[in-house]
């Protein structure tokens with residue numbers, strides 16, 4: 005008795021041969037075809053326990069075929085393979101009821117595992133297709149293996165309400181990933197509400213999130229709704245969650261444990277149905293060690309961890325990304341732009357501390373400020389030149405060298421403690437000592453342009469604005 009019968013459709017003979025061998029060896033009965041019409045005939049005749057199909061076939065693509073298959077046989081698991089590896093090829097199969105999406109080339113062992121799992125699962129759990137909506141927006145660009153992995157996780161998460169914790173440096177696209185989770189998930193008809201913890205004064209965060217009652221604050225004479233209420237039935241994106249004060253963390257934990265909260269100043273618990281997606285560019289485990297973040301909250305949030313890697317770790321995405329940003333600029337009425345090969349090479353050599361946001365801003369500047377259609381390496385060199393910054397002394401520190409300067413500073417401060425353990429409170433003191441000159445330097449280098457300074461620092465603009473305010477940093481003004 006074979007373990008099950010599998011229908012394989014791919015117009016590439018080599019792939020059919022490989023799949024045939026691997027699946028037969030694993031004990032399955034296999035039927036092979038190179039076109040959609042034959043696959044459809046088999047499916048409509050009730051054959052096969054599982055389908056493995058490529059997206060592109062000579063007569064019809066699998067995206068068009070999938071809804072028909074799922075309508076006729078909702079419980080037949082369909083695994084979709086594709087070599088295109090874009091966000092859409094990953095998301096669309098799940099949208100249309102595919103069991104799993106596999107980017108080519110894939111690992112045969114993994115395929116066999118997925119097939120086994122699909123056949124073993126109770127049939128009710130096999131996802132059903134969502135409405136037939138076409139999506140024309142392509143939110144996430146990039147085909148690097150790292151991005152493909154993200155697309156696959158997103159595709160799996162689409163039919164769930166699981167809490168997701170997105171980590172990654174500033175500007176890597178965490179918010180965009182959170183939006184994609186919402187827009188392509190089953191809450192897409194509900195609201196998406198984003199709150200950045202770093203952008204709200206700490207003592208107002210609780211009332212911002214949970215709302216407050218009349219008179220809870222002197223002067224405030226209204227009952228204000230909180231972000232939880234606004235996100236009801238949808239998704240609440242909590243950005244820079246590491247900046248959430250302890251009291252607010254306790255309230256959030258209660259929401260995650262009990263599905264209810266109270267407003268500030270209120271007593272009656274309010275039931276809530278909100279999917280939480282959190283993000284952080286800090287390592288929360290370090291904040292836990294420092295007693296700044298609740299460990300129990302971390303575990304509640306970290307149900308599905310998703311790491312968005314920095315741009316320098318997926319630099320192969322850069323050409324797609326810059327093309328995407330140039331075309332967005334074109335839609336805004338700016339003239340079309342291209343990069344010559346050397347210009348592209350220069351961009352690939354850059355470290356991108358501000359990640360995709362920095363690249364996006366550069367693309368906009370190039371589109372807006374340079375008359376020529378083709379951007380050359382010398383233009384890029386001018387744009388990316390590390391600004392020389394004069395510090396208090398006569399020494400000049402390029403922004404690229406700041407890491408070294410900070411390291412030197414740290415080693416001079418951390419040596420000589422008994423057992424190498426620094427006294428309590430040192431961390432904050434050092435942070436302050438470093439932060440003020442660092443932010444001042446970045447602002448001076450960009451002539452007070454906070455957007456560019458935030459890019460240089462790899463910081464969110466709102467975070468920078470808040471830090472400037474909190475640390476009382478003097479903002480450079482030309483001529484002033």
Ligand SMILES: Nc1ncnc2c1ncn2[C@@H]1O[C@H](COP(=O)(O)OP(=O)(O)OP(=O)(O)O)[C@@H](O)[C@H]1O
Pocket residue numbers: 143144145146172173174175176177178179180181243285325328360361364463464465
């Ligand atoms: N893969 C991508 N494809 C297209 N655009 C992207 C991609 N990643 C990021 N972007 C764009 O880059 C900018 C920064 O992304 P986003 O705000 O999502 O980053 P973030 O990680 O949330 O940043 P922060 O931590 O500073 O809040 C946005 O304008 C976003 O649209």
